[in-house]
Structures are given as structure tokens and as C-alpha cells.
Amino acid sequence: MTFVKICGLKERAHIETAVEAGVNFIGFMFAPSKREITVEQAAELTKAIPPHVKKVGVFVNAEREAIEHFAKTVPLDYVQYHGDETPEFITEIGLPSIKAFSIRTKEDIEQAVRYNVDYYLFDAPGTDFRGGSGHTFDWSLLQEAHIPKEKVILAGGLRAENIAEAINLVQPFGVDVSSGVELDGQKNHELIQAFLQAAKGARIS
Secondary structure (H helix, E strand, C coil): CCEEEEECCCCHHHHHHHHHHCCCEEEEECCCCCCECCHHHHHHHHHHCCCCCEEEEEECCCCHHHHHHHHHHCCCCEEEECCCCCHHHHHHHCCCEEEEEECCCHHHHHHHHHCCCCEEEEECCCCCCCCCCCCCCCHHHHHHCCCCHHHEEECCCCCCCCHHHHHHHHCCCEEEECHHHEECCEECHHHHHHHHHHHHHCCCC
16 A cells, blocks of 8 residues: 655644544655744644654755754654755765655656665655645656665655556655645645545555
């Protein structure tokens, strides 16, 4: 069954809805974004997250000291690097990691092999901010990629209506959604439930 990560959660009630519906990863935005929260807010929100649901902090070109502080204070299970971080930088920090890549061409996917991380997150290019654009990319590019599917997280423009098709085509370890479970720019209980139901019910051929 495909793992589901919901990113950009800011309200305890939305976290509780996601947990009840079967979410596997919850992402907190610590980078410039309309979904950005403070380390103090994240630490408070984690009280609604049971141990089996993993907590992910999303950073864009953050300093090492900030990443380590946030990871310890919240605390985080994974650090998601969504900027121009080098393989050496991520290795030096040494925390469980996810590296995000904005995909336009096959060459963008091939950059992933330079990184020794737990998961590779393939996303559509951002607009105002890194990620969270609500747009998809050409999923077929991942079919020929030499990346272990058990390390692939698919993101970018996913929603309840297209998630089954995406999972069937890419067969990733997990999927990541943010704007796809929002209404008028805010997380929505019904959309969270619908997305998780569709993702968990999707068949991998």
C-alpha cells in the first residue's frame, strides 16, 4: 500500500483528520511559504501525532545549525531538503533525509543518484516558492529512471481525482500532497479524507 505524506499542515484539527484517515508522514514547512510555521508551533502540533506517523521538516537552503535545532526541538523523524543543498551537506548533517527535485527533464531525475538519502521526492517546479505549485510534471519520465521505486516519493499537482492514475503509472513508495487537499488556500477536512481514501485504495500493477 502506498505511503501518503501531507505537507504544510498548520492546524491540529487537520492533523487529527489526516491521522484518522491513515496518513503516514506529516510535513511541516520551515521555509518561506504561505504554509510556513515556527519551530514552537510545530512542537505543539506534534502532540496530536502518534509515534507511527513520521514527522518531516521541510527546509530550503537552511543553515546547518537551524536544521539541527529544529530536528531536535520538534522533534523530527526526517529532514526534507527542498533547495540547492549538496550531497556533501546532507551527508555531513547525517539525519534521516528526503531530497526534493524539481522535474522538467529526464536529466533532472538523474541528478538524484548523486545523493545518498532515504527517499527522493520528485516534484513539479515551483512558482512563487519551492514546491507547492499545484502543477504536475510528466510522470512518464520516472518510468525510465534508474531510481529504486522503494525510495521514490511522487509530488506535484496530486489530488483525489488523479492519484490512482499517478500511483499506477509511477508505482512509488509514497506520494506527497499539499495544495491538492486545500480549498481557497486552506487545508480541508473532506479533501484530506478523499485523497487518503483514493491513495490507499489505488492498485499498483
